[in-house]
Amino acid sequence: MMKGYQIILTLLLGSIAFPMFGQSEQIKCDSIYESPETLPQLEQGRKGFQNYILTELAPILSDCHARDSILITSMYPILTIDHEGHVTDVEFIHILASESCKEELRNKILTMEGWIPGKQGETPICCKYPLPINCIYWRE
Numbered sequence: 306m307m308k309g310y311q312i313i314l315t316l317l318l319g320s321i322a323f324p325m326f327g328q329s330e331q332i333k334c335d336s337i338y339e340s341p342e343t344l345p346q347l348e349q350g351r352k353g354f355q356n357y358i359l360t361e362l363a364p365i366l367s368d369c370h371a372r373d374s375i376l377i378t379s380m381y382p383i384l385t386i387d388h389e390g391h392v393t394d395v396e397f398i399h400i401l402a403s404e405s406c407k408e409e410l411r412n413k414i415l416t417m418e419g420w421i422p423g424k425q426g427e428t429p430i431c432c433k434y435p436l437p438i439n440c441i442y443w444r445e
């Protein structure tokens with residue numbers, strides 16, 4: 306894999322949610338739900354997400370480890386996905402990483418495409434989507 310590291314990942318795709326209403330400067334939504342009737346989902350499913358982590362996020366994690374000497378073993382990003390399926394915000398609840406590493410990861414996740422938006426009834430909505438990621442094992 307990247308820079309001599311083999312990464313094995315376990316995904317715990319979240320379904321935890323609570324209603325939250327509000328607006329952020331980065332979010333183009335009047336209301337943001339944390340517990341929609343139908344959660345957002347990636348068109349490519351779990352396998353597509355695993356591939357995204359390996360091809361898009363693993364190089365950033367590897368660079369962060371080399372630069373900051375911090376081994377990132379897990380992260381808990383919460384994505385805000387708008388009613389059109391775009392990731393409009395990412396916040397990290399749990400991650401042991403430098404601010405520059407968090408920013409690189411955040412910027413990359415914001416470019417993630419292929420989301421089917423959450424729904425309230427039949428109406429697509431803006432909602433939060435917790436996405437716990439555990440990197441179980443790193444080996445040189």
